[in-house]
Amino acid sequence: MREGALAQPLDMALLHMTDLATWTTSHLPNVSSVRVSTAVYHNAGANSVQDLAFALGTQSSICVL
Amino acid sequence: MIEKELKILNDFPPVSYDAWKAQAVADLKGVPFERKMITHTYEGIDIQPIYTPESWPSANDPSGFPGSPPYTRGTRPLGHSLDGWDVRQEVLHPEPSEVNRIVLEELNNGVTSVELKLDAAASAGLDADDPRSAQLCGREGVMVYTLGDLDQALNGVRMDIVPVCLEAGAAFLPAAALLAALAQERGMEGSRSWVPSMPTRWVH
Numbered sequence: 001m002r003e004g005a006l007a008q009p010l011d012m013a014l015l016h017m018t019d020l021a022t023w024t025t026s027h028l029p030n031v032s033s034v035r036v037s038t039a040v041y042h043n044a045g046a047n048s049v050q051d052l053a054f055a056l057g058t059q060s061s062i063c064v065l
Numbered sequence: 066m067i068e069k070e071l072k073i074l075n076d077f078p079p080v081s082y083d084a085w086k087a088q089a090v091a092d093l094k095g096v097p098f099e100r101k102m103i104t105h106t107y108e109g110i111d112i113q114p115i116y117t118p119e120s121w122p123s124a125n126d127p128s129g130f131p132g133s134p135p136y137t138r139g140t141r142p143l144g145h146s147l148d149g150w151d152v153r154q155e156v157l158h159p160e161p162s163e164v165n166r167i168v169l170e171e172l173n174n175g176v177t178s179v180e181l182k183l184d185a186a187a188s189a190g191l192d193a194d195d196p197r198s199a200q201l202c203g204r205e206g207v208m209v210y211t212l213g214d215l216d217q218a219l220n221g222v223r224m225d226i227v228p229v230c231l232e233a234g235a236a237f238l239p240a241a242a243l244l245a246a247l248a249q250e251r252g253m254e255g256s257r258s259w260v261p262s263m264p265t266r267w268v269h
Contacts, residue, residue, distance in 0.1 A: 007190060007236070008235070013235065020237070020241055028245060028255075028258075030255055030258075031245075031248075031258050032259045035259065048106075050108075
């Protein structure tokens with residue numbers, strides 16, 4: 001997601017993500033279906049510590065939902 | 066004929082940190098060790114010139130060892146020490162044929178994996194002929210909407226040895242389907258391609 005907004009509700013996106021991860025595990029075992037990118041923070045001037053902090057913060061807010 | 070087994074380690078007996086530091090201080094000829102040997106990063110972290118097992122005793126460390134539960138330190142015991150760095154260059158050109166030329170050139174010059182950023186239309190989950198795509202086609206990425214487009218962009222790319230990553234923003238499912246279909250068509254189901262899915266980059 002790179003526009004600052006989602007085209008679908010977050011829970012739907014999360015559902016699609018877990019579906020995809022489940023599918024790749026059995027069909028394409030060497031494929032990673034999830035990654036974390038901090039490019040948007042990096043490009044906005046974040047240093048390495050801030051990059052990691054925002055990545056963990058995002059992960060934490062997603063897991064709570 | 067070699068009659069004696071070569072044992073390099075015998076020539077280099079283990080040296081304690083204190084012995085090493087004493088030698089380093091002597092070699093610095095009066096320049097303070099702290100000033101010369103410790104790197105201060107932009108983030109305010111001080112990086113020591115050398116680390117030993119004593120720097121971070123791993124016994125009873127709840128994070129465990131790399132490759133062991135709870136996998137906090139990664140799933141592979143050796144981490145990336147065997148593969149080294151993965152050098153990946155994001156490609157943003159709109160034309161699949163030009164993207165292919167760029168990708169092959171980069172792979173021949175040291176890049177080790179490929180990242181294609183799909184254009185704004187594909188990242189919005191739209192087809193090229195959708196009226197809403199009018200202003201989005203070719204913007205900020207490659208115009209890949211069909212299996213044929215992706216096949217063209219990755220023509221000649223050995224998906225069995227070169228990981229391919231598609232950056233498609235929120236429209237990760239169609240992108241994943243394309244990449245899976247291409248892997249299947251090329252008989253590369255065991256390849257290491259990446260289909261980044263979750264919108265882990267959103268900003269509230």
